[in-house]
Amino acid sequence: MNCSIQPKTSAIVGFTLLELLVVIAITGALSTLLLAAAATAKQKARVAGCANNLRQIGMAAHSFAADNNGRFPAQLLWSEDAELSASAVFKAIAYNASPSVFRCSAESRKIAPNSGYVVSYGINEQATPEQPSSLLALDRSSESAGFTRASSEEAEWDESTALHHASKGNVLQTDGSVTQLSDKGLRSLLKHSLDMVPDDYIYILVPANGFLNTVRSQ
Numbered sequence: 640m641n642c643s644i645q646p647k648t649s650a651i652v653g654f655t656l657l658e659l660l661v662v663i664a665i666t667g668a669l670s671t672l673l674l675a676a677a678a679t680a681k682q683k684a685r686v687a688g689c690a691n692n693l694r695q696i697g698m699a700a701h702s703f704a705a706d707n708n709g710r711f712p713a714q715l716l717w718s719e720d721a722e723l724s725a726s727a728v729f730k731a732i733a734y735n736a737s738p739s740v741f742r743c744s745a746e747s748r749k750i751a752p753n754s755g756y757v758v759s760y761g762i763n764e765q766a767t768p769e770q771p772s773s774l775l776a777l778d779r780s781s782e783s784a785g786f787t788r789a790s791s792e793e794a795e796w797d798e799s800t801a802l803h804h805a806s807k808g809n810v811l812q813t814d815g816s817v818t819q820l821s822d823k824g825l826r827s828l829l830k831h832s833l834d835m836v837p838d839d840y841i842y843i844l845v846p847a848n849g850f851l852n853t854v855r856s857q
């Protein structure tokens with residue numbers, strides 16, 4: 640009996656064109672999925688960084704109020720000159736928090752070092768510590784320099800805010816909570832905040848050109 644083991648005949652292993660195309664297609668799909676996951680993670684980090692900035696702005700505003708008879712900077716430093724008023728309010732907040740918190744993590748604008756600070760947020764001039772559910776500060780929305788009159792019907796997020804915050808924007812309420820809201824959610828919060836003031840508009844303070852040029856040195 641011949642028990643010798645015959646070596647297998649070596650087969651020529653190779654890919655057919657179809658198999659190669661399938662491999663390329665799968666690799667491409669996986670790359671797309673990975674890139675999408677990375678972009679989502681990056682966006683979440685930006686939104687979280689922005690929310691953290693707003694929390695610090697809230698703490699700084701309350702810290703100011705604690706030293707100034709319970710009044711927020713915008714209540715105390717109001718001026719008919721919107722630019723002066725915005726500058727004073729942001730400087731007062733910067734006194735209790737690093738001015739770097741004024742820059743949203745999705746902000747693309749830059750300013751030369753030592754020239755000042757980019758301001759991505761607006762401050763509701765009419766917010767008071769007695770109204771905990773009112774709007775205090777928010778991401779960039781449909782705005783101009785100085786005062787922005789944000790009515791509850793027309794307000795919407797700025798294009799760049801929506802682009803980097805999953806079509807939403809962050810808002811800080813007077814109680815220190817930060818929420819991500821859609822355009823509709825923003826309008827709803829503004830309407831709620833408007834019910835607490837005698838005016839037809841919420842006045843949002845933003846420094847002229849979106850920059851704070853001088854910050855009080857500590």
Ligand SMILES: [Zn+2]
Binds near residue numbers: 690744745809
């Ligand atoms: Zn933001």
